[in-house]
Amino acid sequence: MNIQKIILALGLAGISIAARADFPEKAVTLVVPFAAGGPSDKIARDVAEALRKPLGQAVIVENTTGAGGTIGTAKVARAAADGYTLLVHHIGMATAPALYKELSYTVPDDFEFLGLINEAPSTLIGRPTLAANSFGELRKWIIENNNKVNLANAGVGSASHLCGLMLQSALGVNMTTVPYKGTAPAMIDLMGGQVDLMCEQATNAVTQIEAKKVKAYAVTSAQRLKLPSMAEVPTLAESGLANFNVTVWHGLYAPRGTPSDVIAKLNTALRSALKNPDLIRRQEALGLTIINDERLEPAGHKKYVTAEMDRWAKVIRDSGQQPN
Ligand code: ASP
Numbered sequence: 001m002n003i004q005k006i007i008l009a010l011g012l013a014g015i016s017i018a019a020r021a022d023f024p025e026k027a028v029t030l031v032v033p034f035a036a037g038g039p040s041d042k043i044a045r046d047v048a049e050a051l052r053k054p055l056g057q058a059v060i061v062e063n064t065t066g067a068g069g070t071i072g073t074a075k076v077a078r079a080a081a082d083g084y085t086l087l088v089h090h091i092g093m094a095t096a097p098a099l100y101k102e103l104s105y106t107v108p109d110d111f112e113f114l115g116l117i118n119e120a121p122s123t124l125i126g127r128p129t130l131a132a133n134s135f136g137e138l139r140k141w142i143i144e145n146n147n148k149v150n151l152a153n154a155g156v157g158s159a160s161h162l163c164g165l166m167l168q169s170a171l172g173v174n175m176t177t178v179p180y181k182g183t184a185p186a187m188i189d190l191m192g193g194q195v196d197l198m199c200e201q202a203t204n205a206v207t208q209i210e211a212k213k214v215k216a217y218a219v220t221s222a223q224r225l226k227l228p229s230m231a232e233v234p235t236l237a238e239s240g241l242a243n244f245n246v247t248v249w250h251g252l253y254a255p256r257g258t259p260s261d262v263i264a265k266l267n268t269a270l271r272s273a274l275k276n277p278d279l280i281r282r283q284e285a286l287g288l289t290i291i292n293d294e295r296l297e298p299a300g301h302k303k304y305v306t307a308e309m310d311r312w313a314k315v316i317r318d319s320g321q322q323p324n
Helices: 003-021 039-053 065-079 091-097 135-144 159-171 183-191 202-210 260-273 275-285 296-319
Strands: 028-032 059-063 085-089 111-128 150-153 176-179 198-202 215-219 247-255
Touching: 003 275, 028 039, 028 065, 028 275, 039 059, 039 085, 039 111, 039 202, 039 247, 039 260, 039 275, 065 085, 065 091, 065 215, 065 247, 085 111, 091 135, 091 296, 111 159, 111 202, 111 296, 135 159, 135 215, 150 159, 150 183, 159 176, 159 198, 159 296, 183 202, 183 260, 247 260
Parallel strands: 028 059, 028 085, 150 176, 150 198
Antiparallel strands: 085 247, 111 198, 111 215, 111 247
8 A cells, every 4th residue: 555545544544433422413313114193203202302412413213114013114224334223123123134035134243232222011902892891701702702803013022922822822822913013003903993903012001991992801911001091901921821921022122243432432322312301201101211220331221131132032933923
């Protein structure tokens, strides 16, 4: 390399370091792989709002939907690794690799882990016109109507899909699954009586349960929700489905190769966002728990998702579900 080239190379490196020191210099986009108005979208919008101040830039939420969240996830895997295109995603990050034969991305290798955001309990809810008034009555009706009950979900690999898989294998029945681009559009059909049942995260379910627009049959997580309106709703484990536990976590990701100083800035901004009183108030009012342990560190987040991949791969195998 001649001296001019060396100077040029040093100059370019200097420019890029200086540019990164100023990160972010423009708006940051959070890709949500599910429909607007659903649980992932609500969480991403809360985080986007709370990130605005620590990042000093606008944070835009973009819904790229389809295929149980894998289309939006693939988009971020292919995006420029500069910290300006990030992904807010849930357990689908850990389940899709066991559910799809040909994913265009690899977990964990194609991503940088920026921190786990929260854990969300989930519920089993039904259309308001269902006659059953308890999980016991619902269970009887489902078994009597084997193969005829319609179960909505947000696509293969979504939280509602996994919960539905586990429910069918626990009850020893088959239901007709009806996939949507997110549980927000599915909720509209459930309230309207076009579908019978859905597993839905508290994030989206609690408001509709309180408004009596849907019937609450059970909490799918290990503990009842600590909200007054949900105190009487039993867990599925208490209702006879031993060890049933679907709890949904969400995390923040960047494409592989994002520079480590940008990752550190984004992690610091996320930590600050998760202390935002408005975010805490909104998320806690819906029964969500904000993460404040080693999973908020990039290394801890990656370790957790990797362990979740193994756990879910076994659940998926045991349920008999074949990869798509
Ligand atoms: N997270 C999805 C959504 O926001 C729901 C799901 O995974 O079941 O629509």
